Amino acid sequence: MLREDHKTIKHEFDLWHIVKGVKKRMLQSRNTELKEWVRMVSNHLWYCVCTCDGDALLLKEKWTSILHHIINVHEWLSAEKMLKCEHEPYSEEDGSSRPWLERSSKAFGTLQKVVMDKRLLKKLDKVTEGIHTGELESIHSLYTKYVPKRKKFTEESFQARLAALDHNHNIDREQAQTKKGALQFKLQYSKPVGGYVVKAMKTPKSYNFRREIMVGVVERCLSASSMRSELAEHRHIDAEKEKRTLGAHKGLVKPSKEDAVAHHLSRFANK
Numbered sequence: 329m330l331r332e333d334h335k336t337i338k339h340e341f342d343l344w345h346i347v348k349g350v351k352k353r354m355l356q357s358r359n360t361e362l363k364e365w366v367r368m369v370s371n372h373l374w375y376c377v378c379t380c381d382g383d384a385l386l387l388k389e390k391w392t393s394i395l396h397h398i399i400n401v402h403e404w405l406s407a408e409k410m411l412k413c414e415h416e417p418y419s420e421e422d423g424s425s426r427p428w429l430e431r432s433s434k435a436f437g438t439l440q441k442v443v444m445d446k447r448l449l450k451k452l453d454k455v456t457e458g459i460h461t462g463e464l465e466s467i468h469s470l471y472t473k474y475v476p477k478r479k480k481f482t483e484e485s486f487q488a489r490l491a492a493l494d495h496n497h498n499i500d501r502e503q504a505q506t507k508k509g510a511l512q513f514k515l516q517y518s519k520p521v522g523g524y525v526v527k528a529m530k531t532p533k534s535y536n537f538r539r540e541i542m543v544g545v546v547e548r549c550l551s552a553s554s555m556r557s558e559l560a561e562h563r564h565i566d567a568e569k570e571k572r573t574l575g576a577h578k579g580l581v582k583p584s585k586e587d588a589v590a591h592h593l594s595r596f597a598n599k
């Protein structure tokens with residue numbers, strides 16, 4: 329049981345390390361075009377491991393398919409198991425707004441080297457080897473904790489989230505007043521009315537929520553020195569919980585520590 333748990337943790341760390349290496353190599357290239365894809369590519373790697381069912385060939389074909397996707401090619405013939413992307417087809421608008429790379433670009437050449445790196449592919453083989461269904465679930469829960477379930481985590485979805493935060497934080501603004509206390513209005517063109525309408529002018533927007541997010545991020549970084557320690561802490565809590573429930577399963581009632589120690593000492597004294 330314990331050995332199995334350790335194995336899972338080891339795979340998670342291995343995988344974490346591999347993804348970190350890929351990110352690092354992409355960033356080291358200092359290629360601005362490639363930089364836009366770092367997050368998506370690292371999410372893709374997690375996604376591939378989590379959905380390959382322990383099949384090394386499938387994992388590698390999924391992983392290397394990023395080289396098609398990134399140049400806006402979503403179906404191909406040069407593979408055995410993965411012959412198309414797994415995302416929904418893009419609308420024309422959605423498709424045209426993504427920062428696709430050109431096959432002949434420097435960025436693509438660099439990514440190709442990172443993705444097809446022999447040592448990386450070998451490591452992926454190893455990661456897959458020991459992962460069984462149960463472990464996959466555990467890795468998957470880690471994956472969904474740190475990256476959203478959707479495979480593509482785009483700039484657009486970031487913007488949508490920020491827009492929602494902005495909206496929610498500014499929804500209850502009061503009507504603006506002049507220095508003398510008169511309510512302020514504005515004239516605004518209304519499409520349904522087909523003319524100008526008078527609207528209450530609101531007080532200026534507040535962007536304090538940005539600060540709150542930054543403070544939250546910093547606090548989180550300070551409280552958990554690293555992803556590893558945070559994960560280890562979670563594991564520890566789970567293990568403690570399991571220990572407690574194991575005793576309860578066997579119908580044991582936990583005695584008070586003082587009683588148990590006194591009992592232990594009395595046995596020792598009688599010897």
Ligand SMILES: [Zn+2]
Pocket residue numbers: 396397401402413414415
């Ligand atoms: Zn695609």
